[in-house]
Amino acid sequence: MDNPYKHQPSKSFWRSAVAEFSPIEMDGVYEPRFEITPEMAISAAGSCFAQHIARQFRQRGYNFQDFEPAPRMIDAETADEFGYTQYSARYGNIYSVRQLVQLFERAEGRFEPEDHVWETGGRFYDPFRPSVQPGGFATEAECLVERRFHLEQVAKMLKKTDLFVFTFGLTEAWENLNDHAVLPTCPGADVGTFDPERYGFKNFRFAEILEDAETFILYARERNPEMKFLFTVSPVPLTATATDQHVLPATVYSKSVLRAVCGELTMKYDFVDYYPSYELVASHPMRGLFYRPNMRQVALEGVARVMDVFFGAHAAGAAVQNGSDTLVSSDAADA
Amino acid sequence: MTLYICGNSHTRALRAGAMYLEEHEGAEPMVVFPLGTADHEAAPFSEIVDGQVVLTNDRFHKKLKQFFGFSSFEPQHRWGICLGNHNSRIFRHEGWLSAAPTWMNAKGKTPVSEALFQRIVEDDQIYIRRFLTQLISTGVRPFVISAPWPVRPDPELTGIKLSHDVIKAIDTRARVLFSEWLAERDIAIVTPPVDTADEDGFLKPDFAKGGDDPCHGNNKYGRAMMRKVLAHEAKMAQSGENVTRLA
Numbered sequence: 001m002d003n004p005y006k007h008q009p010s011k012s013f014w015r016s017a018v019a020e021f022s023p024i025e026m027d028g029v030y031e032p033r034f035e036i037t038p039e040m041a042i043s044a045a046g047s048c049f050a051q052h053i054a055r056q057f058r059q060r061g062y063n064f065q066d067f068e069p070a071p072r073m074i075d076a077e078t079a080d081e082f083g084y085t086q087y088s089a090r091y092g093n094i095y096s097v098r099q100l101v102q103l104f105e106r107a108e109g110r111f112e113p114e115d116h117v118w119e120t121g122g123r124f125y126d127p128f129r130p131s132v133q134p135g136g137f138a139t140e141a142e143c144l145v146e147r148r149f150h151l152e153q154v155a156k157m158l159k160k161t162d163l164f165v166f167t168f169g170l171t172e173a174w175e176n177l178n179d180h181a182v183l184p185t186c187p188g189a190d191v192g193t194f195d196p197e198r199y200g201f202k203n204f205r206f207a208e209i210l211e212d213a214e215t216f217i218l219y220a221r222e223r224n225p226e227m228k229f230l231f232t233v234s235p236v237p238l239t240a241t242a243t244d245q246h247v248l249p250a251t252v253y254s255k256s257v258l259r260a261v262c263g264e265l266t267m268k269y270d271f272v273d274y275y276p277s278y279e280l281v282a283s284h285p286m287r288g289l290f291y292r293p294n295m296r297q298v299a300l301e302g303v304a305r306v307m308d309v310f311f312g313a314h315a316a317g318a319a320v321q322n323g324s325d326t327l328v329s330s331d332a333a334d335a
Numbered sequence: 336m337t338l339y340i341c342g343n344s345h346t347r348a349l350r351a352g353a354m355y356l357e358e359h360e361g362a363e364p365m366v367v368f369p370l371g372t373a374d375h376e377a378a379p380f381s382e383i384v385d386g387q388v389v390l391t392n393d394r395f396h397k398k399l400k401q402f403f404g405f406s407s408f409e410p411q412h413r414w415g416i417c418l419g420n421h422n423s424r425i426f427r428h429e430g431w432l433s434a435a436p437t438w439m440n441a442k443g444k445t446p447v448s449e450a451l452f453q454r455i456v457e458d459d460q461i462y463i464r465r466f467l468t469q470l471i472s473t474g475v476r477p478f479v480i481s482a483p484w485p486v487r488p489d490p491e492l493t494g495i496k497l498s499h500d501v502i503k504a505i506d507t508r509a510r511v512l513f514s515e516w517l518a519e520r521d522i523a524i525v526t527p528p529v530d531t532a533d534e535d536g537f538l539k540p541d542f543a544k545g546g547d548d549p550c551h552g553n554n555k556y557g558r559a560m561m562r563k564v565l566a567h568e569a570k571m572a573q574s575g576e577n578v579t580r581l582a
Contacts, residue, residue, distance in 0.1 A: 071445050072430030073455050082451055138449040142437045146446050 023286045024305065030313045033266075033273040034228060040162040041065050043088035045103075047095045047169025049234035049277065049298065051086045054165070056307045064088070065161060067153040083132025088161075089154050092129035092184060095169035096204060097212035099182040103128070104219060107154035113181035117143050118192040125191045127183055136191065158223035165230045167277070168258040171204045172242055172250070186242070201242045203254075209261045217269065229272045231262045235281035235306075237296050255282070277306045338365040338568060339403055342417025343373045345482045345551060348544075349417060349564070352557030362565060368402035370395040373421045377459075381466040388469045410474035415564060418463045419513050419524075420482040423550045425459050426505040427488075431497050436504050456509045464516065471520060478523040478571075480564055481510070483552040487537040503536050525567045527552075528559045 010016040011028045018026060036042070043065045044054040057064040070084030083090045094100050105111035106128070115127040123136030124143040129150075130136075137143040158164075174186045177200045188194030204212075213231075221227050233255055241250035255278060266274045281290045281302045288295055290302025298306075340349055346369035356362035371394045380392035387407035390396040399405055408414060435441035437448045447455070457464070470477045485506045487499065510526070517524050531542045531552070542556035552560065 068445070071434040071447050071451070073425070073428045073434070073447075074451065075458070078451075078454055078458075133448060133450065135450055141440075142446075142448055145437050145440050146448060149444075149446050 018285050023289055026285070029280060030276055030309055032313050034271070036062065036163060036230075036314050039063060040228075041160055042163045042165060043067075043157055043161040044165040044167075045087050045091065045094045045100060046165070046167030046232075047234040047236065048093050049169070049236050050093075050165070050167035050232075052303045052307065053167065053232065053277075053310075054087050055085075056311065057165075058085075060311055065157070067157050067160075068150060081134055083129065088157060090129070090132050090150055091154065092131045093169070094166075095184060096171070096173050096182055097166070097168070097209055097216055098204065099128075099173070099184060100166065101212055101216050101219070102182060103154060104158065104216075107151040107157075111179075111181075114176055114179045115181055115183065118187070120191040120193075123191075127187070127192060128181075130185055130191050158220050158227070161220070161224060161227060163228045163230060164220060165232075167232045167234050168209075168262065169234045169236070170238065171209065171254040171257050172238065173202045173204065174199050174242075175202045203243060204257070206257050206260060209257065210264055213261060213265055217265075217272070227271070229265075229269075230275060231265060231272060232275045233258045233262060233278035235278045235290075235298055235302075237282075239296070275310055277310070280306050280309060336413050338363070338413050338415060340365065340367040340415040340417060340480065340564070341370050341399065341403065342415075342480065343371060343376055343421060343482075344369055345373075345421065345480075346370075346417040348483075348552040348554060348557030349480065349561055350557070351554040352559070352561035355554070355558050356561055356565065362561075366403055367561075368398065369417075370398040370402075373424060376418055376421075376463050377424065379462050379465070381462070381469055383469050383473060386473055388466070388473055388475065408470055408473070408475050408477075410476075412475070413568075414470070414475060414477040415480050415525075416467065416470075416477045417480040417482070418466070419460060419479055419517075420510050421550070422459075422482070422506045422509045423485060425455060425509055426485070426497065426502045431501055431505070435501055436508065438508075439501065439504055441501075452505075452508060453512055456512045459509075460513060460516075467517075467520070467522060471522070478525065478567070479517055480560070481524055481526045482550075483527050483542070483556055483560070484532045484536060484538040486543045486548075486550050487533075487535075488549065499535060499537070507536065523567065523571070525560075525564050527556075528563050531556055531559055 017028070021027070038061065041063050042057050044050055044057065054064065065088050066085065068084070068089040070079035070082070076085070079085050083092055091103060094103065102111055106113065117140050118125040118127050118130070120136065123138070124140045125133070125136045126143055126147050137146065173182050175182045177198060182202070186194065187199050217229060237251040238247055238254060241247045243250050259278060262274045265272045280286065281298055290299055290305060291297065292299050340346060340353070346367060350367040350369070353362070353365050353367040357364060370390070371392065375392050375395060378392070380395050381388055381390050384407070387409060389407045390399055433445055434447050435444040436452055437446035467477060467479070485502060488497070488502065514524055531539055533539050538552060538556070542552055542559065544551040544553045
């Protein structure tokens, strides 16, 4: 008897798409929604896993944009240590979309956070990118000069971007309770000082993240109406949770919400694509193969696998049109 | 005690100065020779073998043997090392066309923070610092003789379009950082005479080699610098500081 599953392609069936393959053989997990051409100006931001994506775009000859390149006097290793070349500007890891939205608000002078400069041990840190300057800045003035330049470069970004790549990292964040500025790290965890009267824990919920993402999309497309977006979810679990949950369910909650937001955005907007880097590393058919022994850090093999699948799919040619792959599978009856 | 001075190409002016002072001002005999050029110090050139520092760069090694008669640096000798502060290698980098030290607050230029600048200087001097550290660790008590003040660049000759302010800021800070590094190791440095610099801190034209030479002092500079070196050594002798410490 005919039924809709009889017309589904083999990739739609667990047995033929997953069970019969080893994790490194699994194919067709990603089919690009639109082509990424060599001419497209690509900018990237996100959690730490996004660094790999940015690096690969750069290395593979795509038109990856760096609005805040490293001074040419320093070598690649030093540049990386000082937060250059990781993304399209020297903003460090951006774990939440709220932080991303606020970055561009700051760059355009529409938001002046209360957290100005953090002093720790006689060194000075930018609260919104404390990791880009190892050991901190020598003076507050130095920190401010560097920030001014940084935000000037960020302000140029969206007008000159055709594809914005963002890796969603966490739902958990810390914010300033007075102005709701979202920080990339908990004050006091490394630098800064934790004041419970001033800082509060925020675990973003689905609706908030979706609203933030749509705010960003609207904002970005006001600068470039043709801009496309590639979203991914980082497969790197939480280092720690500030909720009262065990870190494992807290991680699964966090990633699930982020994944659901990406799904919603992809279904809603045809200029948004989702790349399943999370699934390729963290899903159970991968058997944890692509993690280091602590099951948190992604092994180089995992990064390579994620990148090979992504760029392999794009190198394969045109973006897949919906319904173009209609092989009939014998698994139809099992579905 | 014989004073031995070796180093990069800036040692040539010192040699000319030393010869003049020996001949005309009754200075004690000293042995002053360049071992090579500044290019040689930008790669590893020394190591410790059997408790003494040897030069692994062929040219350096050959010249040390040829001019000084030594295969290594021994603790009983007094060495002046003319390496360091050849900062044109740093400030001539065309990366500075789009960057500036953060403390200059240069609008539109990539700011290079104090810490990053420090790293640039460390990277530039890595093999010089390694060599001096090796000397100290093997009981040699060297002092350092600085390269001259920077020669005011002529863009027509050097192709450098950098502002003199940027060059001076880079050179000044790099000199401070090197001096601090030496001081932490109790290594003295003889800096160029103040009166060889113009009001902006560049080497006065009558102390510069001139022509198409972008960085070296002339014989007159060598004389002035060697007078300062000998004054430093006399002061050290008075205090007993230049007596070799074998223990």
